Amino acid sequence: MGLTRREFIKTSAAAAAAASLGTSLIPGAASQLFADSTKWHKSVCRFCGTGCGVMVGERDGKVVAVKGDNLNTINKGHLCVKGFYLHKIVYSDTRLKHPMIKKDGKFQRVSWDEALNFVAERFNSIRKQYGPDALAFYGSGQAETEETYMANKLYKGCIGTNNMEGNPRLCMASAVGGYLTSLGLDEPVGTYDDIEQAEFFMLIGSNTAECHPILFERIIRRKHQNPNVKILIIDPRKTPTDQITDLHLFPKPGYDLAILHAMARIIIKEGYADEQFIKENVVFKDNKKDLTFEEYKQFLEKYTPEYAANDSGVPAEDIVAAARMFGRAKTAMSMWTMGINQRTRGVWANNLITNLHLLTGKIGKPGCDSFSLTGQPNACGGVREGGGLCHLLPAHRSVKNPKHREEVAKVWDVPVSNIQPKPGKHTIAMFEALNKGEIKGIFILCTNPAQSLPNAAKYRKGLEEQFVVVSESFFPTATTKYADVVLPAAFWTEKEGVYGCTERRSQYMPKIVEPLGEARWDAFILRDLAIRMGFKKEFEKYKTAEDIWNEYISLTKGKDMDLSGATYRRLKKVRGLRWPVPSEDHPGTYKRYVQGDPLFDELPREKKKGRWIYFYGKPEGKAVVWARPDKGPEEPTDEDYPFALTTGRVLEHWHTATMTGAVPELNRAVPKAYVEIHPEDAKRLKISNKDQVVIETRRGSLKIEARVIDRPEPGTLFVPWHWEEWMINNLTIDAFDPGSKEPEYKVCAARIKKA
Amino acid sequence: MSKTTKWLLAVAGVLIIIFSLQFNLQADDEKEEKHPEVDFTQSCMECHKEVTPDIVRDWEKSKHGVMNFGCYMCHGDGQVEFYRKPSTETCLSCHTGEPVDARKGGNLQCFSCHNGHSLKFHQ
Numbered sequence: 003m004g005l006t007r008r009e010f011i012k013t014s015a016a017a018a019a020a021a022s023l024g025t026s027l028i029p030g031a032a033s034q035l036f037a038d039s040t041k042w043h044k045s046v047c048r049f050c051g052t053g054c055g056v057m058v059g060e061r062d063g064k065v066v067a068v069k070g071d072n073l074n075t076i077n078k079g080h081l082c083v084k085g086f087y088l089h090k091i092v093y094s095d096t097r098l099k100h101p102m103i104k105k106d107g108k109f110q111r112v113s114w115d116e117a118l119n120f121v122a123e124r125f126n127s128i129r130k131q132y133g134p135d136a137l138a139f140y141g142s143g144q145a146e147t148e149e150t151y152m153a154n155k156l157y158k159g160c161i162g163t164n165n166m167e168g169n170p171r172l173c174m175a176s177a178v179g180g181y182l183t184s185l186g187l188d189e190p191v192g193t194y195d196d197i198e199q200a201e202f203f204m205l206i207g208s209n210t211a212e213c214h215p216i217l218f219e220r221i222i223r224r225k226h227q228n229p230n231v232k233i234l235i236i237d238p239r240k241t242p243t244d245q246i247t248d249l250h251l252f253p254k255p256g257y258d259l260a261i262l263h264a265m266a267r268i269i270i271k272e273g274y275a276d277e278q279f280i281k282e283n284v285v286f287k288d289n290k291k292d293l294t295f296e297e298y299k300q301f302l303e304k305y306t307p308e309y310a311a312n313d314s315g316v317p318a319e320d321i322v323a324a325a326r327m328f329g330r331a332k333t334a335m336s337m338w339t340m341g342i343n344q345r346t347r348g349v350w351a352n353n354l355i356t357n358l359h360l361l362t363g364k365i366g367k368p369g370c371d372s373f374s375l376t377g378q379p380n381a382c383g384g385v386r387e388g389g390g391l392c393h394l395l396p397a398h399r400s401v402k403n404p405k406h407r408e409e410v411a412k413v414w415d416v417p418v419s420n421i422q423p424k425p426g427k428h429t430i431a432m433f434e435a436l437n438k439g440e441i442k443g444i445f446i447l448c449t450n451p452a453q454s455l456p457n458a459a460k461y462r463k464g465l466e467e468q469f470v471v472v473s474e475s476f477f478p479t480a481t482t483k484y485a486d487v488v489l490p491a492a493f494w495t496e497k498e499g500v501y502g503c504t505e506r507r508s509q510y511m512p513k514i515v516e517p518l519g520e521a522r523w524d525a526f527i528l529r530d531l532a533i534r535m536g537f538k539k540e541f542e543k544y545k546t547a548e549d550i551w552n553e554y555i556s557l558t559k560g561k562d563m564d565l566s567g568a569t570y571r572r573l574k575k576v577r578g579l580r581w582p583v584p585s586e587d588h589p590g591t592y593k594r595y596v597q598g599d600p601l602f603d604e605l606p607r608e609k610k611k612g613r614w615i616y617f618y619g620k621p622e623g624k625a626v627v628w629a630r631p632d633k634g635p636e637e638p639t640d641e642d643y644p645f646a647l648t649t650g651r652v653l654e655h656w657h658t659a660t661m662t663g664a665v666p667e668l669n670r671a672v673p674k675a676y677v678e679i680h681p682e683d684a685k686r687l688k689i690s691n692k693d694q695v696v697i698e699t700r701r702g703s704l705k706i707e708a709r710v711i712d713r714p715e716p717g718t719l720f721v722p723w724h725w726e727e728w729m730i731n732n733l734t735i736d737a738f739d740p741g742s743k744e745p746e747y748k749v750c751a752a753r754i755k756k757a
Numbered sequence: 758m759s760k761t762t763k764w765l766l767a768v769a770g771v772l773i774i775i776f777s778l779q780f781n782l783q784a785d786d787e788k789e790e791k792h793p794e795v796d797f798t799q800s801c802m803e804c805h806k807e808v809t810p811d812i813v814r815d816w817e818k819s820k821h822g823v824m825n826f827g828c829y830m831c832h833g834d835g836q837v838e839f840y841r842k843p844s845t846e847t848c849l850s851c852h853t854g855e856p857v858d859a860r861k862g863g864n865l866q867c868f869s870c871h872n873g874h875s876l877k878f879h880q
């Protein structure tokens with residue numbers, strides 16, 4: 003914890019002395035940080051999409067400690083290593099404390115007035131000369147819902163461009179596409195509560211142990227208490243998640259679609275399908291037309307275990323065993339994340355997972371769900387629900403829908419003609435447009451695209467040439483290097499707002515301390531910029547975070563993600579609420595589409611016709627089983643580039659490490675990047691552990707230390723992506739899913755040699 | 758000796774014992790607080806797997822090992838902070854409930870009962 007060495011010595015000496023005098027000492031009683039003078043505030047972890055509850059210890063106006071919130075049902079007081087060190091990040095030396103403008107190539111400290119006037123003038127002149135689409139916004143799944151809401155209104159409602167994106171495009175867009183096409187509406191049917199009721203877990207494209215540690219802990223506990231619980235992993239790499247696996251299939255990166263089809267085929271052939279559920283609740287489609295169940299079965303005929311084995315490299319008998327595990331379990335929960343989403347066929351991969359649940363009827367029941375894990379703490383809440391992407395409007399609305407535009411324009415108090423009916427530029431297209439000079443000014447908020455974009459070096463041209471404003475809590479980052487203006491943003495605990503995590507749960511975070519230096523809350527930075535750009539009438543009314551939240555939740559009224567009952571007053575007391583929560587006396591919803599979901603309960607009887615589940619986002623309430631072709635990665639391996647390169651995360655760091663890099667303990671735990679290579683490959687290439695090697699792809703090369711380990715399969719290389727110094731994203735591919743526009747970070751072709 | 762002098766001497770004696778005890782503890786702790794010079798570009802685990810393999814094995818099998826709560830969580834990063842004998846305070850960040858009523862056991866800290874690496878309960 004944040005004790006100095008001196009304090010520590012004092013504390014242990016006092017404890018020992020007290021002990022020698024025979025005084026009883028309760029753990030922590032002699033503690034500096036857990037002393038009575040420390041005030042504890044209920045909040046939420048700043049890192050991953052799990053959404054753990056934390057208690058923030060404050061003393062004399064400073065954040066001094068963090069502990070798990072034992073009343074929060076997500077984590078019941080536990081934290082992973084990242085959440086554990088949150089308080090240290092608040093006072094990191096790398097905090098940005100003053101606005102700065104780059105003059106003659108050097109950042110110079112300026113006043114807020116000067117900075118905001120300068121940005122407003124530049125944005126207005128770009129807008130006047132080149133039109134609204136020459137401006138863009140690039141936000142974050144870490145921004146609060148209130149912050150994204152303000153940006154949305156400024157860009158889509160006032161400036162009049164839909165060039166408004168956020169980094170969830172790079173991590174969750176395929177999951178959105180999957181839910182919309184399979185079930186009709188975005189976000190999961192169930193919640194974390196299903197973990198304690200599931201008999202079988204399929205973890206696919208997810209290193210749950212390192213990326214969602216507290217959920218992993220819940221799965222471990224479930225298995226420990228019920229040894230019959232089985233765990234199947236489908237992932238190209240062995241990870242710490244394997245500690246609890248019963249069966250692991252190792253497909254070549256990007257070749258898992260055929261496996262999922264083969265599993266569906268076995269499930270049907272061996273009688274594990276729930277024919278009644280299918281008859282009542284499911285329709286079948288391929289990319290062009292509706293199919294009958296028979297036609298779907300015909301489609302699956304190609305996907306024999308042998309075919310899938312040949313395609314993926316996984317033994318046929320393992321695929322059969324995996325299908326039987328899924329089929330035989332009374333309840334089944336699938337979880338996935340980037341390994342499925344960050345693919346050129348990410349939406350299809352999402353569909354094929356949900357297919358298994360729809361075929362077996364293992365959805366909508368306790369312990370059953372097709373459950374996408376979110377990477378960022380507010381990707382679901384702020385960006386998916388808040389409508390922070392180029393085709394969306396708040397509360398699961400679309401810019402294409404005239405009724406939606408009207409509803410939003412009315413609440414925003416702007417002419418409906420301001421909101422363009424055509425989606426703006428998605429992330430990759432946005433950075434292409436910056437390169438080409440079609441976009442001339444961009445506001446980047448709480449994210450680090452110069453390091454996190456795929457094929458990152460390619461997009462630096464636009465960042466160098468165009469007018470770039472970066473609002474950040476940390477400095478420098480890979481992106482601030484290219485900024486013309488940097489604005490210091492208040493950090494977690496220095497602002498209030500709401501985060502919405504993986505399980506549809508919105509949680510309130512209080513402002514506990516004053517922002518460091520001159521840092522300001524992003525929502526007010528945007529408000530003040532908007533006023534200076536001439537949108538006084540539209541923005542001056544927002545005086546508090548609650549003003550913004552209240553307006554936002556008014557837009558959710560009557561929608562599938564109704565948050566009207568989640569007022570600040572209520573959120574301040576409870577450990578979050580899971581939507582739909584249509585009124586202040588509604589407890590929130592455990593399962594969607596079934597009894598207990600207010601939208602289901604309100605459906606007229608004639609519509610439901612006695613059905614216990616009704617996917618009300620789809621015609622006739624029927625979900626879709628998709629017959630998607632199996633397709634491999636965009637860039638398969640070949641003679642020149644014989645390895646599949648995949649990237650990912652380690653437990654101790656998060657994204658571009660602007661936060662975890664500020665914690666000495668976490669740096670110490672994993673101080674640098676490395677490439678994992680299988681011992682067989684290493685031997686062949688005469689690479690020893692800790693040798694310096696060079697990895698090359700068609701886009702770039704990287705010198706890095708080798709870690710010879712049997713985690714990746716032969717033929718696969720793995721590199722964690724957190725470090726700017728070893729920027730693996732200069733090598734990744736920027737090809738993207740044509741549906742979700744999410745890039746294929748998870749696989750490209752590479753070669754490796756000793757440096 | 759007057760009653761007062763005796764009383765004063767007794768108090769002084771107790772104080773000396775307490776202070777010397779504290780001083781010794783402090784001196785020991787100062788000594789213990791030093792970690793041998795290391796290459797800080799490698800993780801604790803890389804080296805400790807070789808130098809203290811039994812401890813690493815115990816930890817690996819423990820719940821902390823399964824969750825990958827590394828050495829640094831209790832012992833510090835070794836550079837900015839290093840605690841040879843970690844304090845109970847660190848435990849309380851996650852173990853926020855009070856599953857054990859320590860008062861019943863007397864002068865307890867978490868590691869009075871739990872082995873620091875295997876976390877197994879011992880007497």
Ligand code: SF4
Pocket residue numbers: 047048049050051052053054077080081082083084085086214215216217
């Ligand atoms: S699991 Fe995620 S939300 Fe929970 S403490 Fe760790 S980083 Fe924070």
